[in-house]
Amino acid sequence: MDRFLYIAMSGAREVEHAQAVNNHNLANANTDGFRQALATADTVPVRGPVYDTRDYVQVGNEAADFSHGTLRSTGRDLDVAIQGEGFIAVQGPDGQEGYTRAGNLQVDGFGLLRTADGMQVMGDGGPIAIPPAEKVEIGTDGTISVRPQGAPADALAAVERIRLVNPDVEDLERGEDGLFRLPDGEEAAADADVTLVSGTLESSNVNTVEALTRMIELSRTFETQIKMMDTANTLEQSSNRLLGMG
Template identity: 35%
Template sequence: MENAQLVALSRQSILRNHLDVIANNMANINTSGFKSQNLHFSEYIMPVADGSAFEPQDRAISYVDMFTTRTDFTHGPIKMTGNEFDLSLNSDGFFAVQMPDGTEAYTRSGAFRLDSTGQLISADGSPVMTDQGPISFNEQDGRVEIAQDGTISTRLGIRGRIKVVDFEDVRTMEKIGNTMFKAENPIPAQEVRMVQGAVEGSNVYGITEVTRLIEVTRAYDSTSKIVKDLDELRRQAISTLGKIQA
């Protein structure tokens, strides 16, 4: 297969991945705490590719390679819900939740609720962590009030404080779900500003994603045309060579 066609196919492969990322962003435009993603590309130099069959020395051939998927941690808009267990962060930091294996994961999605036992859990059922571990409420607690710093108060008094952590470099966080992340070495978040009865919306902007979708679709169509033209040139070359030999 010709190098030009290989380059075009490598480009098509990455564009398909880019379309998947954009589609996932758009599908989660209304998911609380969702952080949009984007692909960043890099150039891959094929060390043994022959750039020209008519020159004595090879020339480096550049292919398209996917460098990484990066998450945009820009804060989303705060939306009031009136639910006393919904929480949002009007500051940096992440809520901590307990995973089935006992480790912690981190999220900006504060769409919390109580399960059948009265335990505070996240939207996917993971226990929400406080400075003393998971927390449960009962009828004796009455109304639950959560202060700006995360302190939990009920009729029984102070019940603890919602755990909020931060990281020196959020770019090291690994995405493990639509709104969940894994990371090492969490540190206590500074200047926590928590809002009760509200959630943080997705930071996906529909207009931006539609624009990206149009650009990627056009690039994919253009690359497909190149591949088709190369196939037509090869067909004509074979047909012409066949007539000459005949």
């Protein structure tokens, strides 16, 4: 009977984890460039001195769905979206390089180019600083050009280029800050084939209808696992009473 209870308990635990992942995806359905998380689990054998036929479900490494979101035009000069594969290199809160698809950029009070989350955007020579300018343009290759204050309309000067990379997504790991990184602090090489679309943002790749449907399915599955645990407990009590009568 314990095997029945163990399987139900294990299933309920992992369904609860899957529900948390799905809820996180739903919460980021409107986050630009977000890549939905995928809940994974592995079967792990439990071996001991008495029972050697028990298996347990263990949460696996959180994977990510790297399918593309839709592009929408904003007309804003500092909004960029990656066309096709690739990532924008930024500096994470820990000082290490991370990668994102969120291109809603802004210039802070110190002239530093940052993402909407406050991450510093990296260039070929480190974090990008934008001098005071009347206009800022970002080219398809990530080159940032500015028109200095008081300069003619056609007086554009290149100041820096956004570091664009295209590492193998199989090697990327998502951190708690939402950035993707290569293992062991490695940094991806700049890739000239990665291109940007200016005045555009990429939406999250979360399908809200599918996520809501999955939330309902997971809730029902969790209830089923709990009922199985109750059934196992009832059967165990009935067995104990029968044994007691003997």
